[in-house]
Amino acid sequence: MSCLDTIADYGLRSIGIGAKLLPRTDFTLCQQFTLIGSGLIWNVYFAVLALAFGFFLANALALARIAHSPFIRKPAEWFVFVFRGSPLFIQFFLAYELLVLLPRSGVQLLGLTIETSWLTRAWAGALIVLFLNTAAYSAEIFYGALQSIPKGDLEAAEAYGLTGWKKFTRVQWPTMLRLAWPSYTNEAIFMLQSTTLVFFSGFPAFSQMGDALYYANYFADKTFNPFIPYPIIAFYFVVLTLILIWGFSQVNRYLNRHLPQNTQSRIRLRPQLLR
Amino acid sequence: MFAICADPKTLEGLTWLGCYLTSGKHLDFYMSFVTVLALLAVTAPAAMLLGFGGAMASRARLAPLRWIGKGYSAMVRGVPDIVYFMFFVIALDQGIEYVRSRFVCDDLSAPVFQGMEFHVCNAAKVPLATASPFTFQAYGFFLAVVTFAIVFGAFVTHVLSGAMQAVPRAQLETAEAYGMSQRQVFRRILVPQMWVYALPGLTNLWMVLIKATPLLFLLSVKDIVYYARELGGTKTSAYAYSHPDWRLYYFLGLLVFYLLMTKVSEIVLTRVSLRLSKGQATAAGEAQRRGLA
Amino acid sequence: MKKLLLITTLLAASAGFASAEVVRLATEGAYPPFNLINDKGEVGGFEREFGDEVCKRAALECTWSTNEWDSIIPNLQSGNYDVIVAGMSITDERKKVIDFTQDYYPPTPSAFVGATADADCKSGPVSAQVSTIQAAHVAESGMTLLEFPTPDETVAAVRNGEAVCVFADSDYLRPLVNESNGALTFVGEPVSIGGGVGMGVRQSDQELKGKLDAAITSMKADGTLNTMIEKYFGPEGLKY
Numbered sequence: 093m094s095c096l097d098t099i100a101d102y103g104l105r106s107i108g109i110g111a112k113l114l115p116r117t118d119f120t121l122c123q124q125f126t127l128i129g130s131g132l133i134w135n136v137y138f139a140v141l142a143l144a145f146g147f148f149l150a151n152a153l154a155l156a157r158i159a160h161s162p163f164i165r166k167p168a169e170w171f172v173f174v175f176r177g178s179p180l181f182i183q184f185f186l187a188y189e190l191l192v193l194l195p196r197s198g199v200q201l202l203g204l205t206i207e208t209s210w211l212t213r214a215w216a217g218a219l220i221v222l223f224l225n226t227a228a229y230s231a232e233i234f235y236g237a238l239q240s241i242p243k244g245d246l247e248a249a250e251a252y253g254l255t256g257w258k259k260f261t262r263v264q265w266p267t268m269l270r271l272a273w274p275s276y277t278n279e280a281i282f283m284l285q286s287t288t289l290v291f292f293s294g295f296p297a298f299s300q301m302g303d304a305l306y307y308a309n310y311f312a313d314k315t316f317n318p319f320i321p322y323p324i325i326a327f328y329f330v331v332l333t334l335i336l337i338w339g340f341s342q343v344n345r346y347l348n349r350h351l352p353q354n355t356q357s358r359i360r361l362r363p364q365l366l367r
Numbered sequence: 368m369f370a371i372c373a374d375p376k377t378l379e380g381l382t383w384l385g386c387y388l389t390s391g392k393h394l395d396f397y398m399s400f401v402t403v404l405a406l407l408a409v410t411a412p413a414a415m416l417l418g419f420g421g422a423m424a425s426r427a428r429l430a431p432l433r434w435i436g437k438g439y440s441a442m443v444r445g446v447p448d449i450v451y452f453m454f455f456v457i458a459l460d461q462g463i464e465y466v467r468s469r470f471v472c473d474d475l476s477a478p479v480f481q482g483m484e485f486h487v488c489n490a491a492k493v494p495l496a497t498a499s500p501f502t503f504q505a506y507g508f509f510l511a512v513v514t515f516a517i518v519f520g521a522f523v524t525h526v527l528s529g530a531m532q533a534v535p536r537a538q539l540e541t542a543e544a545y546g547m548s549q550r551q552v553f554r555r556i557l558v559p560q561m562w563v564y565a566l567p568g569l570t571n572l573w574m575v576l577i578k579a580t581p582l583l584f585l586l587s588v589k590d591i592v593y594y595a596r597e598l599g600g601t602k603t604s605a606y607a608y609s610h611p612d613w614r615l616y617y618f619l620g621l622l623v624f625y626l627l628m629t630k631v632s633e634i635v636l637t638r639v640s641l642r643l644s645k646g647q648a649t650a651a652g653e654a655q656r657r658g659l660a
Numbered sequence: 661m662k663k664l665l666l667i668t669t670l671l672a673a674s675a676g677f678a679s680a681e682v683v684r685l686a687t688e689g690a691y692p693p694f695n696l697i698n699d700k701g702e703v704g705g706f707e708r709e710f711g712d713e714v715c716k717r718a719a720l721e722c723t724w725s726t727n728e729w730d731s732i733i734p735n736l737q738s739g740n741y742d743v744i745v746a747g748m749s750i751t752d753e754r755k756k757v758i759d760f761t762q763d764y765y766p767p768t769p770s771a772f773v774g775a776t777a778d779a780d781c782k783s784g785p786v787s788a789q790v791s792t793i794q795a796a797h798v799a800e801s802g803m804t805l806l807e808f809p810t811p812d813e814t815v816a817a818v819r820n821g822e823a824v825c826v827f828a829d830s831d832y833l834r835p836l837v838n839e840s841n842g843a844l845t846f847v848g849e850p851v852s853i854g855g856g857v858g859m860g861v862r863q864s865d866q867e868l869k870g871k872l873d874a875a876i877t878s879m880k881a882d883g884t885l886n887t888m889i890e891k892y893f894g895p896e897g898l899k900y
Binding site: 173174176177178179180181182185186189190281285286288289292293305308309312316317318319322325326329330332333334 | 444445446447448449450451453454457458483574577578579580581582592614615618619621622625626629630
C-alpha cells in the first residue's frame with residue numbers, strides 16, 4: 093500500500109471518513125503521520141471555535157469587571173477566578189460528569205423538549221468547556237488592557253466631545269485590543285495546546301475518532317514504542333503554532349497601523365499570561 | 368487504623384464513613400497532597416535554576432551557547448507539555464541507566480537496544496532491583512521533578528531573558544561609568560534589578576505550574592488525581608468498603624484544593640510584588656513613592 | 661541499623677529464600693478481582709496471591725509495583741520491572757514484543773452488559789477500555805465504540821446511559837452485575853476472544869520465564885491454582 097493510498101484511507105479518519113478500521117499490524121511512518129495529522133482537525137476545530145466564541149464573552153466579562161455595580165462585577169470576578177484557578181484537566185472531568193447527569197430524554201422547558209444527549213459528546217461538551225475557559229483567561233487579559241489605556245487618550249476623546257458608547261467604540265475598545273493583542277496571542281497558543289486534553293480526561297472517543305494525541309497514543313500503544321508518534325505530534329504542533337503566530341501578527345500589524353514604526357508593539361511572545 | 372474499623376462490613380452510617388475516610392488508602396490519598404506540594408516546592412527552584420542558566424546562555428557571546436539557550440526556550444513553546452510528559456520519563460530513565468552502565472558494568476559488549484528492549488546490567492539499574500519500595504517511589508518522584516523542571520525551566524528562560532532586556536539601559540550605563548566590569552554590572556546591577564520585571568511572568572508561571580500537577584499521574588507518580596480516580600470508582604464487595612461511583616465528589620474536592628492554592632498564591636505573590644516594586648523606576652514603584660510622600 | 665538489617669535477613673531466611681534473586685512484578689491495580697489496590701493501599705486480589713505463590717515455588721524474592729495500563733509494556737521492555745501480572749490476555753500482537761508464560765487463568769469469555777437484558781448492543785454505542793482486546797473486537801465487528809481510559813468508566817457509561825452496553829471480561833463484570841441491584845444485566849451470549857491470561861516477561865528473559873512456567877505447572881498439578889480461582893472468582897470462575 094503506497095503512502096497516497098494511506099492518506100486517502102486515513103486522511104479524514106478522525107471525522108469518520110475513509111477506512112473504517114484503524115491500522116492494526118505493520119505500522120508505517122506514513123500511517124502515523126497521516127492519522128496523527130488527521131487528528132489535528134479536531135485540535136484546530138476546538139481551538140478556532142473556542143477562541144472565536146470566547147472572544148465575545150471575554151469582552152463582555154472584561155466590561156463587567158470594570159462595572160461599578162457589584163451585582164455585575166462580582167459574578168464576573170468569580171467566573172474568572174474559578175476557570176483560571178483550576179486545572180483544565182479537572183474542568184473537563186467535572187463537566188463530563190455533570191453533563192451525563194442531564195436527563196436522557198431531554199429537558200422540558202416552556203412546553204418544548206430540548207435535546208441534551210449531544211452535550212456529552214466531545215464536539216459540543218468539550219467545546220463549551222474550552223470556550224468558557226478561554227473566555228476567562230482572555231477576560232483577564234482584556235481587563236488588564238482596559239486599565240492600562242493611557243489617561244491622555246481618554247482625555248483627548250472627551251475633549252473631542254466623544255462620550256459614552258461612542259468613546260468606548262472609537263477609543264477605548266480599539267486601544268484595549270491593541271494593548272492586549274500580544275498577550276492574547278499567547279492565550280491563543282495555549283488554547284491550541286490545551287485542546288490535546290479533550291480526549292484525555294473525561295470525554296470518550298467515539299468510533300475511534302479522536303484528536304492528534306489520541307492517535308499518537310494509539311500508535312504508541314500498538315507499536316509499544318513511544319519515541320516515534322510523540323515526536324510526530326510535537327512536530328505538527330510546532331508547525332501549527334508558527335502558522336498561528338503568523339496570523340496573529342498580521343492582525344497586530346493592522347491594529348498598530350496608525351502608530352509610527354518605532355513605537356509599534358511587536359508581538360514578543362512573552363508568556364505573561366498563560367494557563 | 369482504629370479498633371472499631373476492624374470489620375468494615377458490619378459498620379454503618381457515620382462510623383462507616385469515619386472508618387472509610389481513615390482507611391490506609393485514604394491516608395495515602397492525603398499523603399499524595401503532600402507529594403504534590405513537595406513537588407511544587409522542589410520543582411520551582413529547580414526550574415528557576417535551569418531558567419537562569421538558560422537566560423544567561425541566551426545572552427552569551429559564544430554563538431553555540433547562545434543557540435542552546437534560545438533553542439531551549441523555544442523548545443517547549445510550540446509543543447503541548449502533555450506530549451513531553453508522555454515519553455520523557457522513559458527516555459530520561461533510559462538515559463540515566465545508559466550513562467551509569469558505562470561506568471559500573473563489567474561487560475559492555477552486549478548492545479543496549481536489543482530490538483525494542485533496553486538492556487543494561489543489573490548493577491546499572493536505577494534504582495537497584497533490591498531497593499526498597501520507598502526508593503522506587505522517590506526515584507519516580509525525582510524523574511517527575513526533573514521532567515517538570517526541564518519543561519518549566521524553558522518558560523523561565525523566556526521570562527528571565529525578557530526581564531534582563533527590560534532593565535533600563537541607563538542603569539547599566541551608569542554602572543559602567545563607575546568603572547564596573549561586565550561581570551560586576553551583571554552581578555550587582557542587572558540581576559538584582561531584573562526581578563521586578565520578571566515577577567509578573569514568574570507569577571503566571573507559578574500558577575501554570577500548580578495547574579499542571581494533575582498531569583503528574585502520567586509520570587507514574589501516584590498523585591491526587593490517581594487516588595481520586597482510584598478511590599472514587601465503583602467498589603464491589605471485593606473491597607472492604609464498597610460504594611457506588613463517587614468520582615464526582617472526589618474531583619470536586621480536588622477543585623476546591625486547586626482554587627485554594629490559587630487564592631493563597633495570589634495573596635502571597637501580591638505582597639512580594641509590592642515589596643519588589645519599592646523604589647523601582649516603574650509605575651508601581653512610583654505609586655508607592657507618592658503614597659509615602 | 662544493624663538490628664534492622666538483622667531482622668530483614670531473618671525474615672528473608674524464615675520465608676525460605678535461600679539464594680533468592682529479586683524479581684519485580686508489576687500490575688495495574690484497577691481490575692478487580694484480578695488485581696486491585698486494597699483499602700490498606702497495597703496490591704491485592706487474585707493475582708497478588710497467585711504471584712506470591714509462584715515466587716515462593718520458584719524461590720524468587722518478589723516485590724510488587726503498579727503501572728498505568730497504557731505504558732505497562734514499554735516499561736517492561738525498559739527494564740523497570742521484570743514481570744507483568746495484570747490480567748493480560750495472551751495475544752499475537754503482544755507476543756511480537758514480549759513473551760508470555762503459560763496461562764494461569766483459562767481463556768475467559770468476554771461479555772456484554774447493559775441496563776436491560778434486551779438492550780440492543782449492535783446499534784451501540786458500546787463502551788470498552790482503550791487498548792484492550794475487547795476494544796479491538798468492538799471496532800472490528802462494526803459496532804460503535806466508545807473508549808474510556810479505565811475499566812471503571814466503561815461501566816459508569818452504561819449506568820448513566822452514555823453507552824448501551826459495556827464489553828469487558830465477564831469475570832470483571834460479574835461482581836458488578838451481581839451487586840448492582842438489577843441496574844446492570846448480562847446481554848446475549850458471552851464471546852470468546854483472546855487466549856488465557858499469562859505473565860508477561862521480556863523476550864530475553866527465557867530463564868525467568870522457565871522458572872515461572874515450572875511454578876505455574878506445579879500449582880496447576882496440585883490444585884492450588886483452582887482453589888485460588890474459586891476463592892476470588894466464586895463458583896463461576898473457570899478452573900483447570
